[in-house]
Amino acid sequence: MMKRFWLGTLLSTTLLLTACSNTNDDIIVSSTLGDLTQQQFYEEMLEIAGPSMLEQIITQQLLEEKYSVSEEEVTTEFETLKESYGDTFAETIEANGLTEESLRANIYFSLLRDKAVTASGQDFDTLMADLLEQSEVTIEHPDLQHIFEKYTQPAEKAENEE
Template structure:
């Protein structure tokens, strides 16, 4: 999964709502008994959801500070949404509903993530030789399915059924003990170059040897026995076509969560951020003690595969 696969919270919802443009005194609900204004709602939320509102304040200020220095285009946001839809498939709408977001709200969340990423990568440098070496080792996206069973005897039985012409998806639904992927005919979805590393070594190694539509022999891991199939593989473009993408991916590989948080703290300090509301006087202090939580996909592969729908997360965990 990509880095957008982060735990979402009330703060994400507040971040999304920040684009609505409410100002002091706006009436947001009416009744014969009286009206409710945005400021009343704000006060109520601050009282009930203090820590989450503090997080929302941090995210809103980060967005303002980083937007003043870095730019995220509509095209970039559309591409991130496209990637999310490809990775989550039919679970995309469930994912949005799980966190109370519509697509515009999700884009607001993604915008902050991309701004953080641009800040973290701003000072990272890579050479042309490093990029070329990375390209040579880089592998294109593959669409992977697997059937996970508990013991070798069952694995051999399933393997024989496949050899006799059995349908992989149907056998996955019947035999696989990985509930998330079994429901989808064994599909784990599209796995990118970095995502291959999310699996246990035996699984990752098998991915590097299989051809499209070739079915593996039973692969033993701590989770049981996997029968793996690559159903599709994207073409690997030329170095010139992929150079910009390779450069960005290589830069990302050189930045960890600690370095990202340090760069974010640096940007906030340079912006001379001050908290005027005493209720939020401790905002921005917690970030100095610990880096932002990240996963996946993740990429990511996965960090925690969490914002992904629960079944998708379960599938990944079983395959690891």
């Protein structure tokens, strides 16, 4: 959960910085230690968080195309968690690097995933392989092309064995 929160934060920051500048050489941080350019930040972020962040974004988009979760469902689950932790709720989410907003986002994704698996009657990997094939997802960046192999390779192996 904490990883997703930080990945989302990094993505948002990068998108904001990208939208606000024209070149990749723009300095985003200056210090006596040296400058950090937008390009350096992007490359580091891509290396650290890129694959899992991209997987999360594409997975959510694919699932949202066919399935939905209401704000009411998220709120119900959120309140259930809040009640179960009682007075330690705020401390618990903070200790896990979460805010109420990021916890709600995690709950949303979890409910979306559960709903998709239940409605499709498939395990998650099979469902993702089907959704990826139907939507013809192509990852252009060479360092990120491996992300969905875990969903596509079993199907390709089965086809090759026939």
